[in-house]
Amino acid sequence: MQQKFSFSGRYSGYNLRNFQKDVLSGLVVGVIAIPLGMAFAIASGVKPEYGIYTTIIAGILISVFGGSKYQIGGPTGAFIPILFGIVMTYGYENLLIAGFLAGIMLLLMGILRLGSLIKFIPRPVTVGFTSGIAVIIFFGQIGNFLGLTGTKTHEYFHQNVFEVISHINIINFYSILTALICLMTIILTPKFIPKVPGPIIGLVLSTIVASIFFPSHVATIGSTYGDIPNSLPKFHIPEITVERIISLLGPAFVIAMLGAIESLLSAVVADGMTKSKHNSNRELFGQGIANMVTPLFGGIPATGAIARTATNIKNGAFSPIAGITHGFVVLIILLLFGPYASNIPLASMAPILMVVAWNMSERKVFIHLLKTKTEDSLVLVITFLLTVFVNLTVAVPVGLLLAILLFTKRMSEMLVTVKALPNPDTKQKKVESQVVTDGHDCPQISIYNVEGPLFFGAAQTFESSIMKTINLKPRVLLLRMGRVPFMDTTGEVYLSSIVKDFSKSGIILISGMKSQPKKMLKKTGLYDLIGEENFFDHTGEAIDYALKHLDQDKCIGCKHFAFSECTVLSKENHKKLLTKSSS
Structure with a gap:
């Protein structure tokens, strides 16, 4: 087992060939991460560039300080509902403070060696809230997919459903066409050109079509959020007060727990793919560092991204250099091509998030657990419904409590x-x-x-x-x-x-x-x-x-x-x- 937070062993046997593999893998993952970072930020209720900042800063820091050689960190879909709720309730400035507090919690979890405790969270709870998050993300993009205008975004799922239904009569067929071009490209690219990232090809192709044939008929990032700057924001410490800390402890704790679960699940997936072993406590330590620093540059909370980590491994990554490279690739693209991203239609972003939601839904596991018709099925359904119709802050504690009570009941019967x-x-x-x-x-x-x-x-x-x-x-x-x-x-x-x-x-x-x-x-x-x-x-x-x-x-x-x-x-x-x- 590795030492607590040492860097030994992470670069054992490293050579020039491994470095070339890391750079190539980092380049591929960096290109994929750009549209995802912007999409996650928009869905979370903040400007798209904040997602890019998070991808750069958190991505580099998680690779440097984390406990997995292959982990790719950044904004993820799992955070969308909780971050959107915080923005709606407290505002963007307070989101930064909540992210910073979550970073402190993750740092302490790593120092106190609590990484192994995450494995005690029951599978029905994680599947329940993950599937719930997937439903929220998927439905949240229907408005952009259909090109609906004048809609208001609400905190609760059922309110957003009514909002879409009430505006369904103003569908924009140009937006639907743009979204379908991007969606079909994402679906077909892996079948015909498996080594080329589908999301970036779909984004570029649909943007070009929309810009040439109907430039003024679809909403873009620029028309909705303003131009994306081609520079990093200045270092800024949010105004932290005792009152703000007290009011944000709950949301910060949910961010920390969700970040811990997501990052360690991603690290476990990486272990399975590479026959390696991550250091869970060090991973939490790295996640804590990243989430403390990222808000100081305007970034949103970050964690380990399962899909990007898997892509990193499939492209031959050997060490954390790949994750560090991915962050610098995003930085270079931001500096060179940032303003051009303002022309991306929102309809092009919608399919990317819909595919992410579909892939993270764990639908097969969900159906399997339902078919068992056991107490686990009840925990699964209740966690899922609370995630969708209330929020994660309620869903996870209730799911855990119910799982504990049912487990206690089963044990007492033994x-x-x-x-x-x-x-x-x-x-x-x-x-x-x-x-x-x-x-x-x-x-x-x-x-x-x-x-x-x-x-x-x-x-x-x-x-x-x-x-x-x-x-x-x-x-x-x-x-x-x-x-x-x-x-x-x-x-x-x-x-x-x-x-x-x-x-x-x-x-x-x-x-x-x-x-x-x-x-x-x-x-x-x-x-x-x-x-x-x-x-x-x-x-x-x-x-x-x-x-x-x-x-x-x-x-x-x-x-x-x-x-x-x-x-x-x-x-x-x-x-x-x-x-x-x-x-």
């Missing part, structure tokens, strides 16, 4: 507490539950098989099952806990309650307890209360000990014969009784 006795028909006289019947159950020794985690979700059920036995007042209570892998403090409290109640009139024995539950009992003092002599490694030893502590007078006339020793005990005690009565 705990089985059932009476058992040795089975005389087996060679080793295994202690099994099906042996116990009304006519075959020792009145003085109650044995319970306890199987499953003894935690807060199952502890009360465990106690109620045992308390029924206590009410029958057996002499010995034997708990077989060899299949209890885990016990939390709630489970310990309920076990302690059983021990204290039962110890008043009987003896409690425990066999086969694993190390974690035993450590828990030692920490709380319950181990000493039960007594070390009452813990056994094997059930047979515990049963032998229990038989020695019976009230043997109660064995007289007992017809249960629950143990093989019962026949002898019954006869011996019967003889003792006859001897007493004759004397």
Whole structure:
């Protein structure tokens, strides 16, 4: 494993040939990133050049400081709904502050080594919000695709649906033609010219057609947002106040979590494609640095981009040099051709985002999870619907909470507490539950098989099952806990309650307890209360000990014969009784 944030190993065996591959890959990915950066920025409610600035600055910094050799960072579609909501609610200046705060959070997550915790987010939650984001992005481009004018963009999905429906009578067929040219080019290019990036070809071709044949009939970037400057913005620190920080902590946290999830998922995809291993904590550290610096130059939040990272690998990338090159390629193109981008029709941008939405929708996984008709399906649907109709700030926490509750419910159902006795028909006289019947159950020794985690979700059920036995007042209570892998403090409290109640009139024995539950009992003092002599490694030893502590007078006339020793005990005690009565 690599050192925490060292640069060692990232350029091991690097040579001129590898450098050439990195430069070529960086060139291809840089060209692809330009239309995507502008499209993501526009969809997020900000000027297109801010997406380009993000691609340059964040792209370079993520490659330099990140934990994956192949990661390509920049603005992504996953951020669109949350960023648009922040812009609508708080404004662009506050978006920069939220992005900066998110960068601090990501930096701290990396320093505190929290990278591995991201893997505990359930798959239905990630698929649910990813599919929801895809729906929002796709539908959000319908207006530009159809060339609708006079429409207002709202924060909520259903409001935007009504807005499109109410303006459907003013469709611009020139916009539709422009969008279709771009869309068909994006779809067909990989089939005929797989090494050429479809989005940039579609963008150029549709822009040329629109500029020559109907230049004044479609809205362009320039006519809507103004000309794109061919320079980077000046360094600027937003006005940060305590009030702003407090109001933006929630949105910043969502940006940080989404950025962490997206970047680490992208790094995992890269690992699978290259048989390599990324450093998750360092990746979060790099994401934090990038998101702290980018807002100071007007950029929006960034993360690892799965599609661009995959493209980077397919084009032969060997090291982070490819990602750094991609950033400088975008910078050079901005400086040389920035003003020309102002002529790009908005209708040409729409298909690019629609294809991105289609590719990120995870529709196959979504349908598969739905077909399972399990609790995961419920988590998936609720997360999806909340993402679409409310926002990610609500969807992700609710999805996580629901997943935790359903998981807790499933785990609580796994705990089985059932009476058992040795089975005389087996060679080793295994202690099994099906042996116990009304006519075959020792009145003085109650044995319970306890199987499953003894935690807060199952502890009360465990106690109620045992308390029924206590009410029958057996002499010995034997708990077989060899299949209890885990016990939390709630489970310990309920076990302690059983021990204290039962110890008043009987003896409690425990066999086969694993190390974690035993450590828990030692920490709380319950181990000493039960007594070390009452813990056994094997059930047979515990049963032998229990038989020695019976009230043997109660064995007289007992017809249960629950143990093989019962026949002898019954006869011996019967003889003792006859001897007493004759004397």
